[in-house]
Amino acid sequence: MTIPYRPALTGLEPYGAPQLDVPVALNVNENPYAPSPALIADIAKAVSEAAATLNRYPDREFMGLREDLADYLAVESGVRLSPEQVWAANGSNEVMLHLLLAFAGPGRTVMSFSPTYSMYHEYARDTDSTWVAAPRLENFALDLDRIESAFDEHRPAIILLASPNNPTGTALTEQELRTVLEASKGRGPRDAEGADCLVVVDEAYGEFRRDGVPSALKLLADYDNLVVSRTMSKAFGAAGLRLGYFGASTEIVDQVRIVRLPYHLSAITQAAARAALDHAEEQLAQVETIREGRDAMAERLTSLGLDVAPSDANFVMFGTFPDRHRIFTELLDRGVLIREVGPVGWLRVSVGTPEENETFFAALEEVLA
Incomplete structure (x- = not known):
């Protein structure tokens, strides 16, 4: 061997859900509704203006975008943050990586509760952090009676x-x-005796939460070790934009600024994101439609005799199947792509358009029959 491979990466494959050309793709929790012509036009105009300055580096502090994000959160969650309390990066994936680079690393532990997002483990691996996943209860809630002992044991x-x-x-x-x-x-x-754990609440699907379920942003004023992460990929229908962000104390933001790469958000990304935020009301109008589709999907899956996990997101996890891979494959044979993920026996389906949802159910009922 002549190349100095990292031993921790030996034999691993890159992360990624299947990207297949199928009639109905309901596997990666995308917003099924394309941007409106008005939004497309405004993004095109903003990007065109930004393109005229591409010979210069972008604003590395992107304060205009941070102000717009703070304004959006004030409307969506009722919590007013200063622009200095907001940070953004290329998707919430990079946001998380920034946080781990700043606060985790060799000799430190990152902890979560499984089942959960599979990329968390990879963030820990990539930053050479120790990964610990404590189990959730059978209903997928946190085991609050064991939280303190778990933290005492692992000191994340x-x-x-x-x-x-x-x-x-x-x-x-x-x-x-x-x-x-x-x-x-x-x-x-x-190695930081007396310090608190940094608690990062990932609200990638936060806009889809049910009425009465609060955003963790409401707790920021009470806990200076809290970070609340969001994304424009889901509710905004901007997965291709790659814009994630978080709200936290200015002390946490300043620490993250140390580890971010120079000029990490391009002028094009900043311009497109700000144009999209100008259409927040229009984009969020779709959220209620998707929430209604989720609830209808859960009810219909239940009527088929399936177990359904209660969902506050834009997807539903259902099961259980002795051979979930067979169900997944037979749906794919019928042109419907969902996700084989989660606990053994379960499958996950994203909420699509009404037409896509009907195609999914027609295929599923055939498979179950």
């Missing part, structure tokens, strides 16, 4: 909590969040 630098959780769809209540945040006090990494 970062705790990653998806709410709504992927792939289960489970959302955390305010009391559950407060229990975790209280338990995190003073139980941070051993």
